[in-house]
Structure formats: C-alpha cells, structure tokens
Amino acid sequence: MNASVELYSESLEKTLELGESLGALLRLGDVVLLSGDLGAGKTHFTKGVVKGMGIETEATSPTFNILVQYENQMGSLMLNHFDLYRLESEEELDDIDYFGHLEQEAVQIVEWGDKFTGALPEDYLSISFKVVDAEERALLVEAHGARSNILLEAWLGESA
Ligand SMILES: Nc1ncnc2c1ncn2[C@@H]1O[C@H](COP(=O)(O)OP(=O)(O)OP(=O)(O)O)[C@@H](O)[C@H]1O
Numbered sequence: 001m002n003a004s005v006e007l008y009s010e011s012l013e014k015t016l017e018l019g020e021s022l023g024a025l026l027r028l029g030d031v032v033l034l035s036g037d038l039g040a041g042k043t044h045f046t047k048g049v050v051k052g053m054g055i056e057t058e059a060t061s062p063t064f065n066i067l068v069q070y071e072n073q074m075g076s077l078m079l080n081h082f083d084l085y086r087l088e089s090e091e092e093l094d095d096i097d098y099f100g101h102l103e104q105e106a107v108q109i110v111e112w113g114d115k116f117t118g119a120l121p122e123d124y125l126s127i128s129f130k131v132v133d134a135e136e137r138a139l140l141v142e143a144h145g146a147r148s149n150i151l152l153e154a155w156l157g158e159s160a
C-alpha cells in the first residue's frame with residue numbers, strides 16, 4: 001500500500017527543517033519528486049535536504065541550472081538536483097541526459113518532475129507543494145513503492 005500524508009509548513013524555517021529531516025534519512029538511489037505551485041518552496045525545501053545530507057560542496061551547475069550536482073568532501077557525487085520547469089518536450093530530457101543522470105548512484109531530487117510522467121522511476125517519494133497564504137504551505141506527500149514507504153514512515157517519525 002502506498003502511504004500518503006499532508007504536512008503543513010507555517011514558515012520558511014519550517015520548510016527548511018522538513019527538508020533537513022528528510023535529507024538526513026536519504027540514501028544514494030532515493031528519488032524525490034517535487035511539484036506544485038510556483039514559488040511554493042520546492043527549492044528552499046531542497047536547500048534543507050542538502051543541509052540534512054551534510055553536503056557542503058556544490059559541484060557543477062550546468063545547462064542554466066536545470067541540473068545542479070552536489071558532492072561530499074571526498075569529491076563523490078551525492079545529489080542531483082533537477083529543475084525541469086523550463087523544459088518543453090521529452091526530447092529535451094535527452095539533451096540534458098536526464099536518464100543517464102538518474103542512473104547515477106546519488107540522491108535524485110526533481111523539481112517539476114511531474115511534467116514528464118513517462119520519465120518517472122518505479123519507486124519515488126512525491127511531494128506536492130501548495131501555497132495556502134503568504135507564509136503557509138501544504139505539502140501532500142505520497143510514497144510510490146517499497147523504499148519510499150519506508151522512507152516516509154521514518155520521516156514522519158522524525159518530524160512528528
Ligand atoms: N512556509 C514557507 N515555505 C517555503 N517558502 C516560503 C514559506 N513562506 C514563504 N516562503 C517564500 O516562498 C518562496 C519559495 O521560493 P522557492 O524558490 O523555494 O519556490 P519553488 O517552489 O522552488 O518555486 P519554483 O516553482 O519557481 O521553482 C521564497 O521566497 C520563500 O521565502
């Protein structure tokens with residue numbers, strides 16, 4: 001059974017904390033899809049994840065920031081952070097070697113990943129962000145697959 005839960009954030013700080021607590025639980029190979037309203041907090045949430053993963057180095061920021069890669073201090077790839085907002089067709093996914101990067105042994109975070117449903121991996125956690133008012137955000141979190149269900153359960157245990 002795929003679990004789902006709605007979380008609330010009443011401030012930017014809370015969103016950063018939610019990202020940080022998830023980041024501390026993520027393992028290489030985990031995939032997190034971020035979708036929802038423009039300016040809802042997907043990128044700030046990801047900043048929290050980066051902190052929670054203990055990452056201090058941004059490695060490369062190629063192709064107009066469609067993909068930013070993060071390494072640990074040993075120079076090993078830890079996280080691919082995609083933002084597919086500006087992409088218009090599935091062919092453009094090939095231009096950035098989306099699938100090649102998804103196969104890398106790293107945490108994968110994909111903003112606007114829901115734009116290309118044919119590209120979804122089998123097991124992923126999805127978080128849909130909704131702007132409630134200036135400060136408040138609703139986050140609909142859904143686990144798709146065995147690993148994501150475990151991840152969600154652990155995360156709820158941490159952030160409850
Ligand atoms: N509770 C909150 N959580 C996250 N951001 C908040 C919150 N309250 C206010 N904000 C503001 O909302 C904005 C969120 O911007 P952010 O770039 O993270 O959104 P985004 O979802 O990545 O947008 P885009 O769809 O353009 O990629 C920031 O300006 C932030 O200060």
Ligand SMILES: [Mg+2]
Pocket residue numbers: 042043044083111
């Ligand atoms: Mg963003």
